[in-house]
Amino acid sequence: MTGLFGAAGRKSTPALDEAYRACRRINARYGRTYFLATRFLPAASRPSVHALYGFARLADEIVDNAVAxxxxxxxxxxxEKALAEAFAGAPPAHPVLLALTDTVRRHDIDEALFTEFLASMRMDLTITGYATFADLAEYTHGSAGVIGLQMLPVLGTEGPREEAAPYAAALGEAFQLTNFLRDVGEDLDRGRLYLPADELAAFGVDRAMLEHAHRTGRTERPIRRALAHLVSCTHAVYRRAEPGIALLAPRSRPCIAAATAMYRHILDEIADAGYDVLGRRVVVPTHRRLRIAVSAMARALPFRVAPRSR
Incomplete structure (x- = not known):
């Protein structure tokens, strides 16, 4: 049976194929930018990326939307218990865990990365704000840096994986910091603020001021200046992460380059909106997304039509 991964992949079953399709549906529904970027990967790599996204979304839904x-x-x-049992060999009942455990075994992904991720999700249940970037670092590593590290074995690298690892973690954190800036109003509605208090205070901004702006839709000048500063800080993280794209396997570079470009454009849209993000959610316009997609597709095409060399 060839299944989703073709003849060269691990033996498939109807249940496993359906589990991967379920993860793909989750990614398509909730992760628009992430899902679009996966289209530039070789077909054999996509199911594993969908499985990693599906698991992250499963935990995120528990924390953010109280679906359980x-x-x-x-x-x-x-x-966490179900995941540990699945990693130990017990047949998972949940389709996302079925796809995830297959992905972890297929690519030899460090299981500890999922423990770190769940620990960061648990932080969201008790921590409502962060004093400094240093305080926030534990959360951003666990919630996003480890996802970059989970992805790395799926994407492949040209040289030793450990050389690419710091860049992969930094890129995940850059994506997360971008989300914090885009979603600050939504996060306040959930009782959380991920923008460091000391960075805000340097511009005369505090949580109460942000909450007032969110309620009234009026973003005062000090808030705009603080957000401009934090956008600049996030661009610096992208610059730190960007050299890692060249360390990836060539077949994976178009995907990650496209995801990086689309997420960085979110920062551009925040700036173009005059940092008015407390009353609305900025999005990258369709024409910009299409331009990035066309460029990525052109770079990815050789890996779609030629046999995989590695």
Missing amino acids: PGDPAQALTTL
Whole structure:
């Protein structure tokens, strides 16, 4: 049976194929930018990326949207236990865990990365703000840096994986910092603020001022200046991460280059909106997304029509 991965992949089953399709549907529904970027990967790599996204979304939904009945902390504990049992060899009941465990085994992904991710999700249940970037670093590493590290074995590297790892983690964190700036109003609605208090205070901004702006839709000049500063800080993280794209396997570079370009354009849209992000969610216009997609598709085409060399 060839299944989703073709004859060269691990033996498939109807249940496993359907599990991967379920993860793909989750990615398509919730991760527009992420999903579009996966289209520039070779077909054999996409199911594993969908599985990693599906698991992250599963945990995120427990924390952010209270989809599980009862206590979110208990729901996370249940998920963590189910994941540990699946990694130990027990047949997973949840399709996302079925696809995930197959992906982890297929690519030899470090299981500890998922423990770190769930620990960061648990932080969201008790921590509502961060004093400094240093305080935020533990969360951004666990919630996003480790996802870059999970992705790395799927994407492949030209040289030793450990050389690319710091860049992969930094890129995941850059994406997360971008999300914090884009979604600051939505996060305030959930009782959380991921913008470091000391960075805001340098411009005379505090949480109460942000909450007032969110309620009224009026973004005062000090808030705009603070957000401009934080956008600049996030661009610096992208610059730190960008050299890692050249360390990836050539077949994966168009995907990550496209995702990076689209996420960086979110920062451009925030600036173009005059940093008025507390009352609305900025998006990258379709024409910009299409321009990035066409360029990425041109770079990815040789890896779609030629046999994989590695």
